[in-house]
Amino acid sequence: MANITAAEVNKLRQITGSGMMDCKNALVEADGDVEKAIDILRKKGQKVANKRSDREAGEGLVIANTDASAKVATITMLNCETDFVAKNQEFVDLANAIANIALTQKPATMDDLKAISLNGRTIAESISDMIGKTGEKMELSEYHIIQAPRVFAYNHMGNKLAAIMGLNSDSVADIDTVGKEVVMQIAAMAPVALDKEGVDAKIVEREIEVGKEQAREEGKPEEMLEKIAIGKLNKFYKDNTLLNQDFVRDNKKTVRQYLEESGKGLTVTEFKRVSLK
Numbered sequence: 001m002a003n004i005t006a007a008e009v010n011k012l013r014q015i016t017g018s019g020m021m022d023c024k025n026a027l028v029e030a031d032g033d034v035e036k037a038i039d040i041l042r043k044k045g046q047k048v049a050n051k052r053s054d055r056e057a058g059e060g061l062v063i064a065n066t067d068a069s070a071k072v073a074t075i076t077m078l079n080c081e082t083d084f085v086a087k088n089q090e091f092v093d094l095a096n097a098i099a100n101i102a103l104t105q106k107p108a109t110m111d112d113l114k115a116i117s118l119n120g121r122t123i124a125e126s127i128s129d130m131i132g133k134t135g136e137k138m139e140l141s142e143y144h145i146i147q148a149p150r151v152f153a154y155n156h157m158g159n160k161l162a163a164i165m166g167l168n169s170d171s172v173a174d175i176d177t178v179g180k181e182v183v184m185q186i187a188a189m190a191p192v193a194l195d196k197e198g199v200d201a202k203i204v205e206r207e208i209e210v211g212k213e214q215a216r217e218e219g220k221p222e223e224m225l226e227k228i229a230i231g232k233l234n235k236f237y238k239d240n241t242l243l244n245q246d247f248v249r250d251n252k253k254t255v256r257q258y259l260e261e262s263g264k265g266l267t268v269t270e271f272k273r274v275s276l277k
Contacts, residue, residue, distance in 0.1 A: 002027070002028070002031045002032030003032075004024060004027045004028055004032060008027060008032065008034075009023045009024045009027060011034070012026065012027060012034060012037055012038070015034070015038065016038060016041055018041050022041060022044075023037070023041070026038075026040040026041050026044075039206065039209075039210060042210045042214070043209075043210055043213035043214060043217065044213075044217060045214060045217055045218075058079050058080065058081060058276065058277065059079065059080050059081060059082055059083050059085070059086045059276065060077060060078050060079035060080050060086050060095070060138075060141075060276060061077070061078055061086060061091075061092065061095040061159045061160075062075065062076070062077045062142070062155070062159050062160060062161060062162040062274050062275065062276065063075070063076055063077075063095060063096065063099035063155065063159060063162060064099075064153035064154060064155050064162035064163060064164050064274075065099055065100070065102075065103045065153055066103075066151050066152065066153045066164075067103055067104075070150055070151055070152075070170070071147060071148065071149065071150065071151060071170075072103065072106060072145065072146070072147050072151060073145070073146045073147075073151035073152065073153050073164035073165070073166070074099065074102040074103045074106070074143070074144065074145045074146075074164070075142065075143070075144045075153070075162055075163070075164045075272055075274050076095070076098055076099045076102050076113075076140065076142060076143050077140070077141050077142035077143075077274050077276075078091075078094065078095040078098060078127070078138065078139075078140050078141075079137075079138060079139045079140075079141050079276075080134070080136050080137070080138050081136040081137055081138075082136060085134050085136050088134070090130065090133070091130065091134070094126060094127070094130055095159075097118055097126075098113070098118070098123055098140065101113070101116055101118060101123065102143060102145070106145060107143075107145075108145075109143075110140065110143045113140070113143050114127075114140060123140065124140075127139070127140060142274045144164065144272040144274070146164050146165070146166045146269070146270055146271070146272065147166070148166025148167060148168065148269045148270070149166075149167060149168055149169050149170045150166070150167045150169065150170035150175060150179060151164065151165065151166045151167070152164065152165050152166075152167070152179035152180060152182070152183040153165075153183065154180070154183045154184050154186075154187050156187055160275060160276045161187055161273075161274070161275040161276070162187070162273075162274055162275075163183050163184075163186040163187040163271065163272065163273040163274075164183070164271065164272050165179070165182060165183045165186055165268055165270070165271040165272075166268065166269040166270055166271070167179060167182075167266060167267070167268060167269065168265070168266065168267055168268075168269050169263060169265070169266055171263075172262055172263030172266055173262075173263070174262070175263075178258075178259070178262045178263075178266070181248075181249055181258075182242075182255060182258075182259070182268065183271070184248075185242070185245070185247065185248050185255060186242060186271050186273050187273060188248060189242075189245055189248065190240075190273060190275075191240055191241055191242035191245060191271075191273075192240045192241065193240070193241050193242070194241065194242050194243060194268055194270065194271065195241050195242070195243050195244065196237040196241050196244065198241070199237070199240075199241065204233065207229075207232065207233050207236050208226075208229045208230070208233055209229075210232075211225075211228060211229030211230075211231075211232035211233060212225040212226065212228070212229045214232070215228040215229065215232075242255055242268060242271065243255050243256040243259075243267070243268065244256065255268075
């Protein structure tokens, strides 16, 4: 049996918002595996906060940009260990330089971006140089690029969170307002996919398993568990896929309906959302 420390219990509590003893018992049952412990809490009916461990990224800066054509958007995240370093002007300058290079040179992959020259050094070497100056671990942990007929970017205050999005048309009336509202929806509501078909199969399997166990804990008949779990899965799709989410500005319609009303056939081609913890 894993030796569960107070720090591990507190970390799970911060992620889930559950009580200390509930977190400790879940970690013991999960043999110290945080993700399994989260599922155990959910299966037992605990209301788990929407803070997954995969969103924890330490400190740093997230920067989203669009080019002059508004057809290319990029997003980068440069991490460090402390907020003190994240606010250091040299670190800020480096993060912005990387973001600008990503936008202008449009590398296909993270490795391609790291290999680009910055003041006579590669970006990877420039990050290593900054590590030597600050003594903190640093990492270029996220890079995404979207190309579409029209793109939008949103940087939340403080650059802890950003989102980019592409639309399939740039000929819609008031396109600037439409795009701004939808990319801000992405930032605020953290959808996991564009539509239900884009949800990872492992997530679907996990949600069905959790739904069945919740129903079982509630005393529902065994033969009804699958149907109940599918109903919960459909609720998950509505809450967590962008086009099916309630539109924040008017929750009487979905994002899909808002886009269609704004322009016939208008939809999101893809999006990316990146945040620090």
